[in-house]
Amino acid sequence: MFSKLKKSLFIFILSLLAFSYAESTSIPGLFRYRLDNGLQLFVAENDAAPLAYIEIAVRAGAVTQTPKTAGLFHLYEHMMFKGNEKYENSQAFNDGANELGQIDQNGSTGEDRVNYFFTIPSDLVRQGLEFWSYAVRTPKIDEQELENEKSVVLSEITGSFSDPSRIRYAALCKALFPNSPWRSDPSGYPAVIKEATPDILREIQRRYYIPSNSALFVGGNVNHDEVFSYVKEIFSDWANPESPIPFALPEARDTFTADKKLVFVNPGASPNLIQLAFYLRGPDGETDRGDTYSADVWASLANNPKGLFAKTFLSEPAMEIPESDYIGTSYLTSRVSGRIGFFAATQNSEKPADSPEYGIGKVHAYKKDYLNPAEKADEFLAILREKAIPAMLNKDEFFKDDGIFRVKQQLEDSRIYELESAKAILASLSSAWASCGPEYFFTYDQNIARVNEDNVIEFVQKYIQDKYGVLIVSVSPDVWEEYKVNFLKMGYERITAENAFWHRSYKPESETVHENLEETASEND
Structure with a gap:
């Protein structure tokens, strides 16, 4: 009884001391802290269920790779589950998580981060924080376990060679980011994986798995000051290296002097439908943060099924787009790989090109009985450039009926819905x-509210108007066989598993892919 009382009093005192460290946020129930070592903590309180979500994230992954380190972050993520100072091996690690009543233990390596997480009973939140502290700070990296895990990671990489979605994505990244495609490929380079050693992974840990490059996210039926007291107790002695290396941007932003035209033969595609997609480089979270708000507003405006963008394409009978649901736009926010997309799905029929249904909307008068898929893809790009993009620069039409105000309200409503649960808040x-830093999240609503019509027009002029990009046409095997001559004559290159992945044609300058690891970089502020 006495020890429980002492523990409660200790926590209460720590909570009082911790209170002054809390930074207020614009979101009710969400609190933020920063330890002296730079580790950031975000706590979302929600007592709907007696559970707590705990995540630790590191600003690493594909974005911090070079060709000589590509895949090490993915491999290291796997090794985090293979034992540490407290849990001797993977079995002990899993047993420890199960003893905590974990629900969804997992980890992931993406473009901009590596993260590890689980959900446990909220009365075990201190033990959960300690569990991840051992995993992040004292990984065992056993040599035999590493050899076993190399095989797993290599199987994942080679498995992607037969996955249509992975093949297409790899080809897009290779074409859209020719200077550094590895910054968009977290899976890795097989040669790097094969040569990995425990010492190399420990170097990754020393450079990236440091408090000033990491953050904790805790949410659920918890008290924010109590969580902070635990984090301070467990993580305060986690030290940074003496000379942290700053984050390195790609050597140059990729620019294009012509469009790259690709055709992807998808075995699962319908022969009656042609998928069209055109991609451009968009603003990056690291260097163009202010433009990302205009990009989000633009994408929502352009995606309006009754808006000018959809009407422009639906008024072109030659394109045979069934309805507004078959056309759209996108913008993906990323630290150094922001991208803009235009999409359409068109029917593959054989109507005569001069039939009355085609009217006068055609941009180009092909001297064919009908538009074959290759011609239709070129037509899509022509209409985009000659009609749709200029229409976006017409204030009276693109923003008709106060469209920008409705869009900003929709973005705000979507954000409110997104913030309904602690886990959803913390995931976002x-x-x-x-990708952009915590302030981006906390000031998003205010910055979206400031976007005006001129900002959107400037975004279109800066990132879309007169810009070259990557056009990908997806067709079924039957359509490819029938029209491959047309595609090749019109300058399309076929995507294959052999040419899609950057590392399948990469030739290292030396035989040792891991040398000069010090050239890699980390964000440490």
């Missing part, structure tokens, strides 16, 4: 923290 915050 973790992603923003990695």
Whole structure:
């Protein structure tokens, strides 16, 4: 009884001391802290269920790779589950998580972060924080376990060679980011994986798995000051290296002097439908943060099924787009790989090109009985450039009926819905923290509210108007066989598993892919 009382009093005193460290946020129930070593903590209180979500994230992954380190972050993520100072091996590690009543233990390596998480009973939140502290700070990296895990990671990489979605994505990244495609490929380079050693992974840990490059996200039926007292107790002695290396941007932003035209033969595609997609480089969270708000507003405006963008394409009978649901736009916020997309799905029929249904909307008068898929893809790009993009620069039309105000309200409503649960709040915050920093998340609503019509027009002029990019046409095997001559004559290159992945044609300058690891970089502020 006495020890329980002492423990409660200790926590209460620590909570009082911790209170002054809390930073207020614009979101009710969400609190933020920063330890002296730079470790950031975000706590979302929600007592709907007696559970606590705990995540630790590191600003690393594909974004911090070079060709000589590509895949090490993915491999290291796997090794985090293979034992540490407290849990001798993977079995002990899993037993420890199960003893905590974990629900969804997992880890992931993405473009902008590596993160580890689980959900446990909220009365075990201190033990959960301690569990991840041992995992992050004292990984065992056993040599035999590493050899076993190399095989797993290599199987994942080679498995992607037969996955249509992975093949297409790899080809897009290789074409859109030719200077550094590895910054968009967290899976890795097989040669790097094969040569990995425990010492190399410990170097990754020393450079990236440091408090000033990491953040904790805790949510659920918890008290924010109590969580902070635990974090301070467990993580305060976690030290940074004496000379942390700053984050390194790609050597140059990729620019294009012509469009790259690709055709992807998808075995699961319908022969009656042609998928079209055109991608451009968009603003990056690291260097163009202010433009990302205009990008989000633009994407929502352009995606309006009754808006000018959809009407422009639906008024072109030659394109045979069934309805507004078959056309759209996108913008993906990323630290150094922001991208803009235009999409359409068109029917593959054989109507005569001069039939009355085609009217006068055609941009180009092909001298064919009908538009074959290759011609239709070129037509999509022509209409985009000659009609749709200029229409976006017409204030009276693109923003008709106060469209920008409705869009900003929709973005705000979507944000409110997103913040309904503690886990959803923290997942969104973790992603923003990695790509743009925590302030981006906390000031998003205010910055969206400031976007005006001129900002959107400037965004279109800066990132879309007169810009070259990557056009990908997805067709079924039957359509490819019938029209491959047309595609090749019109300058399309076929995507294959052999040419899609950057590392399948990469030739290292030396035989040892891991040398000069010090050239890698980390964000430590």
